[in-house]
Amino acid sequence: MSFSTMLYTMGEGMLRTCAIFILTILFSLPLGLVIMFLRRSRFFIVRTITKFYIAVMRGTPLMLQLLMWYFGPYYLFGMNIRGYRFAAIIIGFSMNYAAYFAEIYRGGMETIPQGQYEAAEVLGYGKAQTFFKIILPQVVKAILPSVTNEIITLVKDTSLAFTLAYNEMFSLAKQIAASQTSFVPFVVAGVFYFVANYAVAFTMEFIEKKFDYYK
Amino acid sequence: MAENLFNKPLIRVENLFKIFGENDTKKPTVNAIDNVSLEINRGDVMVIIGPSGSGKSTFLRSLNLLEQPSSGHIYVNDVDITDKNVDIDKHRQKMGMVFQHFNLFPHLTILRNLTIGPEKLQGRSIKDAEREGMELLERVGLADKARSYPNQLSGGQKQRIAIVRSLAMHPDIMLFDEPTSALDPEMVGEVLEIMKDLARSGMTMVCVTHEMGFAREVGTRILFMENGRVTADGAPDEFFNNPSNPRLRDFLSKVLQ
Numbered sequence: 001m002s003f004s005t006m007l008y009t010m011g012e013g014m015l016r017t018c019a020i021f022i023l024t025i026l027f028s029l030p031l032g033l034v035i036m037f038l039r040r041s042r043f044f045i046v047r048t049i050t051k052f053y054i055a056v057m058r059g060t061p062l063m064l065q066l067l068m069w070y071f072g073p074y075y076l077f078g079m080n081i082r083g084y085r086f087a088a089i090i091i092g093f094s095m096n097y098a099a100y101f102a103e104i105y106r107g108g109m110e111t112i113p114q115g116q117y118e119a120a121e122v123l124g125y126g127k128a129q130t131f132f133k134i135i136l137p138q139v140v141k142a143i144l145p146s147v148t149n150e151i152i153t154l155v156k157d158t159s160l161a162f163t164l165a166y167n168e169m170f171s172l173a174k175q176i177a178a179s180q181t182s183f184v185p186f187v188v189a190g191v192f193y194f195v196a197n198y199a200v201a202f203t204m205e206f207i208e209k210k211f212d213y214y215k
Numbered sequence: 216m217a218e219n220l221f222n223k224p225l226i227r228v229e230n231l232f233k234i235f236g237e238n239d240t241k242k243p244t245v246n247a248i249d250n251v252s253l254e255i256n257r258g259d260v261m262v263i264i265g266p267s268g269s270g271k272s273t274f275l276r277s278l279n280l281l282e283q284p285s286s287g288h289i290y291v292n293d294v295d296i297t298d299k300n301v302d303i304d305k306h307r308q309k310m311g312m313v314f315q316h317f318n319l320f321p322h323l324t325i326l327r328n329l330t331i332g333p334e335k336l337q338g339r340s341i342k343d344a345e346r347e348g349m350e351l352l353e354r355v356g357l358a359d360k361a362r363s364y365p366n367q368l369s370g371g372q373k374q375r376i377a378i379v380r381s382l383a384m385h386p387d388i389m390l391f392d393e394p395t396s397a398l399d400p401e402m403v404g405e406v407l408e409i410m411k412d413l414a415r416s417g418m419t420m421v422c423v424t425h426e427m428g429f430a431r432e433v434g435t436r437i438l439f440m441e442n443g444r445v446t447a448d449g450a451p452d453e454f455f456n457n458p459s460n461p462r463l464r465d466f467l468s469k470v471l472q
């Protein structure tokens with residue numbers, strides 16, 4: 001197999017890896033916000049259930065969670081899971097990362113002094129306006145470094161999709177390496193992850209700079 | 216009609232109680248406000264004094280429901296704002312409040328701190344809000360700070376901005392909770408000057424403060440609180456010159472020396 005054929009084959013895997021990455025970010029960032037609100041609910045029962053959910057998401061391997069999301073519907077409800085593979089991967093990743101993001105948001109919320117809420121309230125802001133206009137912009141600034149960490153982890157975690165026999169980039173690298181008895185696919189994979197994370201770090205640094213205008 | 220409105224008190228407080236910890240058996244209960252009834256008229260400059268923990272802040276914060284009263288009523292322009300059906304956000308726009316720690320919005324420029332409320336909450340055009348914002352900044356001598364951020368200002372400057380941020384909403388009344396207590400001594404004067412100007416312009420004000428000079432100079436009415444109750448309420452002259460309440464005499468002798 002020529003180097004260019006190999007790159008071409010792995011390129012397809014890279015697209016799948018990127019799809020997992022982008023869709024997970026797209027779903028888990030806002031979902032984390034919802035989970036954070038549930039976690040801070042004034043109802044004890046809602047708080048407790050959410051806490052348990054976060055504990056499970058953080059306390060069990062993502063690999064195991066992917067298997068549960070994929071095979072669960074079949075074993076629990078006898079549902080036909082053909083064609084559900086990719087959706088299961090996105091659900092599994094999103095639900096897991098949303099739990100981590102929720103905790104990051106919660107930490108960010110705690111850095112905002114009570115006085116900010118009160119100042120907004122006495123101007124006549126409602127709860128939602130206060131959150132989106134006054135609190136959220138400050139929270140975003142506070143959590144950017146932690147979010148960067150999490151996103152970098154996600155880039156590397158995408159390889160866990162192999163658990164569900166999904167041919168993302170790293171699965172293909174392993175297959176080619178085995179069939180061609182070559183080390184080159186691993187080097188290509190390594191370069192890919194490194195470059196991707198370099199791009200992530202670069203982008204996040206750019207965003208952090210945008211928020212540098214105060215404090 | 217207009218005349219009628221002016222004869223009525225702006226705020227009427229009836230049998231107000233605030234008990235902290237009443238719903239929590241693990242915490243001790245505190246009667247922070249213990250049956251307070253009074254009226255605040257337009258143009259009043261009411262100064263509230265009293266020992267620490269006597270309920271001054273709690274009373275002030277009840278007036279715009281930052282603290283939810285345990286019982287009693289608060290009427291603003293004859294509307295009972297403790298009624299659950301009243302839109303409290305609308306009322307708060309008409310009641311400015313200045314805090315000890317300023318609470319400016321750090322992510323917004325000084326000018327934006329002043330315009331975001333009028334624009335987002337009162338539907339004024341950005342142009343109009345900015346024009347008035349600049350006028351207010353001129354008034355407190357900080358027009359050159361319009362594009363700065365709060366962290367670039369001194370404490371005294373921040374507090375002056377906090378005052379005009381409230382004024383930008385065209386409030387009927389301004390509430391102050393120890394606005395100069397967090398300031399370095401050399402900055403107290405500049406903030407008090409703004410407050411005195413405001414008082415002289417006829418603004419209705421309720422101020423919790425230890426600045427007795429301010430109370431004497433522009434106060435129209437002094438309140439003394441202890442243990443959640445108002446135990447003296449009078450014009451500054453009689454209040455300072457021959458206080459009848461022995462604990463008030465004691466308190467004044469401490470803060471005036």
Ligand SMILES: Nc1ncnc2c1ncn2[C@@H]1O[C@H](COP(=O)(O)OP(=O)(O)OP(=O)(O)O)[C@@H](O)[C@H]1O
Pocket residue numbers: 235236245246247265266267268269270271272273274
């Ligand atoms: N959120 C709260 N929870 C429980 N108790 C409170 C709370 N806020 C105030 N208190 C209590 O209510 C009482 C009145 O407090 P408040 O802050 O109104 O006093 P203050 O007169 O403003 O005092 P200071 O001069 O120290 O500011 C105090 O005993 C205080 O401990």
Ligand SMILES: [Mg+2]
Pocket residue numbers: 271272273
């Ligand atoms: Mg106080």
